[in-house]
Structure formats: structure tokens, C-alpha cells
Amino acid sequence: MRRLGLPYLGIMLGALLATSLSYATLSGSLNEKQIILRLKPEGEVRIDATGSAPIAKQTVTLEVGQQHYEEVCHVCHGTGIGGAPKFGDKADWAPRIAEGMDVLLKHAIEGYKAMPARGTCMNCTDDEIKKAIEYIVSQSK
Ligand code: HEC
Numbered sequence: 001m002r003r004l005g006l007p008y009l010g011i012m013l014g015a016l017l018a019t020s021l022s023y024a025t026l027s028g029s030l031n032e033k034q035i036i037l038r039l040k041p042e043g044e045v046r047i048d049a050t051g052s053a054p055i056a057k058q059t060v061t062l063e064v065g066q067q068h069y070e071e072v073c074h075v076c077h078g079t080g081i082g083g084a085p086k087f088g089d090k091a092d093w094a095p096r097i098a099e100g101m102d103v104l105l106k107h108a109i110e111g112y113k114a115m116p117a118r119g120t121c122m123n124c125t126d127d128e129i130k131k132a133i134e135y136i137v138s139q140s141k
Helices: 002-030 032-050 052-058 062-077 090-099 101-110 126-138
Strands: none
Touching: 062 126, 090 101, 090 126, 101 126
């Protein structure tokens, strides 16, 4: 009995250890939080890959300018409110275009007479304002 006792205890301990280890692994893999945490980066990468990246590429064109023009500038420049040079009107824009892009951009960003700073779009970046002017100019000369 005594001779069998120790190895038997060892086997029992071993079995117990194995069981608790596999239980730990099992409960670990079933832990909801861990699953979410493990999946999270993959989900984020996927959103980036299918969402932002291709859209960001398209934005480097006149389309951005057009979008900002329509959303912000058209209100006044579409009809010439307050003496705003009208979109597409060559006579209105010729003397302005002659001032050069730097001056037009400065006036559009800082404001000029009845032209409000950034055409009221405080969220617009300098680059977006520039693209809007480039779009207006491209359609008005
Ligand atoms: C609230 C009306 C209004 C909005 C909105 C507006 N503008 Fe104007 N803008 C004017 C008026 C009025 C003038 C003419 C100012 C003058 O010369 O008396 C003008 C003039 C300009 C000029 C000519 C400046 C110069 O040096 O002759 C540019 C360029 C311009 N706007 C760009 C823009 C852009 C780009 C946007 C949109 C992001 C915009 N504007 C939005 C009213 C507006």
C-alpha cells in the first residue's frame, strides 16, 4: 500500500494538474472579453483597408474643390450675393484671377470686404479653401 501510495498520488496530482491546465486554456479561449480584444485590431485594420484609404486617394482632385464649393461657397458665389463674383462668370472672375492665386487664397482665408473669412467654413483647411478656389477658377475662365 505504501509503495503504491506515492506514485498513485503523483498520477492523481498529474491528472489534476492536467485537468486544471486544460480547463484554464479552455476557459481562456472562451473568455468573451479576450475574444473581443483579439478580434478588435483585425476589425480596425479591415475598416481602414476598405474605408479611409481609397477615399483619401480620390480626394486629391478638383472633386474636393467642387464638394467644398457646393457645400460652402455656392450660397453666395452661385448668385452673386453681396457682390460676390459669380460662379462661371468670366467677366466677374477675370480681374480677380489676374491678382494671382496667392492673393485670392489670402483673401478667401482671411476675409476680404464682404467675403467672410473661409467663406464661413471654419472647419475647412487652407488646402480645402484652395481647392475650392481652384475649382471656381477652373469653371470661370
Ligand atoms: C457669405 C457669402 C460668401 C460666401 C459663403 C463665400 N464668399 Fe467668397 N466672396 C463673397 C463676396 C461678397 C466677395 C466679393 C468681395 C469683394 O471683392 O468685394 C467674395 C470674393 C471671393 C474671392 C475673390 C477675392 C479677391 O481677392 O478678389 C474669392 C477667391 C472667394 N470669394 C472665394 C470663396 C470661397 C473659396 C468660398 C467658399 C469656401 C467663398 N468664397 C464663400 C462672399 C462669399
